[in-house]
Amino acid sequence: MDKNILQTFSLSRNFGELxxxxxxxxxxxxxxxxxxLGPNGAGKTTTIRMLLGLVHPxxxxxxxxxxxxxxxxxxxxxxxxxxxxxxSYYPHLTGFENLEVIRRLSGGKKNDIARVLxxxxxxxxxxRVVRQYSLGMCQRLGLAIALLxxxxxxxxxxxxxxxxxxxxxxxxxxxxxxxxxxxxxxxxSHLLSEIDQVATMIGIIRKGKLIFQGTPSELRAQYPRRxxxxxxxxxxxxxxxxxxxxPILQMNNHHIDIPIRSEDESAKMNKxxxxxxxxxFETRYESISLEGIFLQVTSRENQSGE
Ligand SMILES: Nc1ncnc2c1ncn2[C@@H]1O[C@H](COP(=O)(O)OP(=O)(O)OP(=O)(O)O)[C@@H](O)[C@H]1O
Numbered sequence: 436m437d438k439n440i441l442q443t444f445s446l447s448r449n450f451g452e453l454x455x456x457x458x459x460x461x462x463x464x465x466x467x468x469x470x471x472l473g474p475n476g477a478g479k480t481t482t483i484r485m486l487l488g489l490v491h492p493x494x495x496x497x498x499x500x501x502x503x504x505x506x507x508x509x510x511x512x513x514x515x516x517x518x519x520x521x522x523s524y525y526p527h528l529t530g531f532e533n534l535e536v537i538r539r540l541s542g543g544k545k546n547d548i549a550r551v552l553x554x555x556x557x558x559x560x561x562x563r564v565v566r567q568y569s570l571g572m573c574q575r576l577g578l579a580i581a582l583l584x585x586x587x588x589x590x591x592x593x594x595x596x597x598x599x600x601x602x603x604x605x606x607x608x609x610x611x612x613x614x615x616x617x618x619x620x621x622x623x624s625h626l627l628s629e630i631d632q633v634a635t636m637i638g639i640i641r642k643g644k645l646i647f648q649g650t651p652s653e654l655r656a657q658y659p660r661r662x663x664x665x666x667x668x669x670x671x672x673x674x675x676x677x678x679x680x681x682p683i684l685q686m687n688n689h690h691i692d693i694p695i696r697s698e699d700e701s702a703k704m705n706k707x708x709x710x711x712x713x714x715x716f717e718t719r720y721e722s723i724s725l726e727g728i729f730l731q732v733t734s735r736e737n738q739s740g741e
Contacts, residue, residue, distance in 0.1 A: 438501075440465040440588055440619050441486065445495035447643075448481050455481045457643035458495065463588075463621055463636065468614050470634030471623040474733050478643040479623040480519070483592050486621075487517055500587075516586030518577045518594060526566035530557055530576050533565055534583070543583050551579040554616065555609060571602030575609065588619040595629045607633045627729035641733050654728055661727060662695040662704055665717035672713050679707070682734035684727045694723065694731040 441463040448456040456478045463469045473479050484490035486497055488508045497504040499511040524533050534548045552558045555575040560568070568576065574594055581589055595603050610620055610633050624630050627637075637654055639647040647654060661684055666672050669691050673683050676693055684692040695701045701720045708715050723731075 438465045439463060440500060441621065442498045443482075443486070443495060444498070446482065446485060446492055446497060447494040448478075448485060448490060449493045454643050456485065456492075456640075459640070459643070459645050460648075461638055461645065462648065463619065465619055466614065466617070467635045468610055468620045468622065468630070468633050469636045469638065470627070470630040471621060471638050471640070472627055472630075472729060473623075473625065473640040475625050477625075477640045479625075479640065480592055482640070483517075483519060483590055483621075483623060486590060487515070487519070488512060489519075513584065514587045515590060516581035516584065516588070517590040517592075518574075518581045519590075519592045521573060522577050522580060524565045524573070524576065527564055529562050529564055530568070530572075530579075531561040533576065534579060537580050538583060541584060547583055547585075551582045554582055554613065555579045556605075569602070571598050571605060574598065574602070574606065578609070582613075582618075586618065588621065589613065590621045592623050593625070594622060595624060595626075603629060626726075628724075628726045631725040639729065639732055646732055651725060655725060657728075660695050660697075660701070660720060661692045661723040662701050663719040663721060664691045664693070664708065664715060665689055665719075666691065666713055666715050668713060672708070672715075675711060675713070682731055684723070684730055692727070694727065695720065 439462045441461065443459050443461040446456060446459040447454065459482060471479055481490060485492050488504055499515065502511060504511055525536065531548060534551065538547060552561050555578050557572065557575050557579060560572060565573070565576065595606050598606060610622065614620060622630055631651060634651060637647065637649065637651055638645060664672060667689065669686055669688065673686055673691050676683065676691065681693040684694060695704065698720065705718055
């Protein structure tokens with residue numbers, strides 16, 4: 436897992452005044468499932484387009500398999516499969532026939548189709564027309580197309596977006612299956628919860644900048660705890676907390692959760708709440724979910740930023 440299959444060095448892209456991607460240094464280890472995370476508009480798609488040579492960087496560079504993309508884009512990208520947006524299929528043709536069209540165009544081998552249908556678990560439905568496919572099945576067909584030329588890496592932009600919970604679950608299992616088959620996966624998402632169970636590496640971007648890169652356990656270790664505050668006046672308390680610079684992780688009729696880094700910070704917060712005179716019936720200092728951490732990291736950047 437030490438070798439990096441993909442790296443970027445100070446990768447940047449400006450659109451006029453906007454720094455859509457700002458000095459990004461990504462390292463994607465071979466064999467990993469890399470979760471590339473960020474809120475909407477953070478710059479994920481622009482980054483992915485640069486990785487695939489579809490958009491020119493304003494600065495910096497991309498290396499695939501240790502070689503600069505610009506040196507041999509065709510040769511290097513042959514080894515990379517991608518799914519950026521839902522491909523347009525022929526709805527009146529079957530899944531198999533849609534794959535056959537692409538295979539012929541790309542000059543692949545006939546038995547490649549059976550291989551990819553098996554990989555994505557679409558064998559049973561291969562002979563149904565695509566207009567009868569669910570969204571999840573369409574996504575899997577897209578993956579099958581991306582896998583046709585036996586890529587060593589798959590780059591997927593928001594592949595789980597808008598799938599139902601069962602579809603999300605199936606897609607996660609598929610990612611793990613592909614990883615077991617030796618494929619490295621680079622997957623973007625705006626929701627950590629979609630891929631936190633399968634990602635072996637996480638990169639988080641916010642406003643074009645990389646604000647975290649590491650394993651899920653490193654992320655967890657960096658942002659370990661939250662304070663759950665019990666109160667009958669959650670609205671007032673949340674306004675006050677925001678004024679103190681705290682993002683709200685979660686709020687309901689009786690509790691507000693905020694991120695807290697240490698017991699000391701927790702004790703200070705207890706004191707401040709009491710001085711402010713809010714009716715607090717309990718405070719609990721507890722573990723935080725990865726999703727909570729993601730919200731914390733991205734919203735903290737939001738406050739300290741522009
Ligand atoms: N061709 C373009 N011209 C001008 N601005 C652009 C262009 N493409 C992207 N942007 C801007 O760059 C920023 C990053 O967009 P990008 O699509 O990369 O983000 P994203 O993280 O993929 O978000 P989403 O998940 O919403 O697609 C946004 O502010 C977007 O409006």
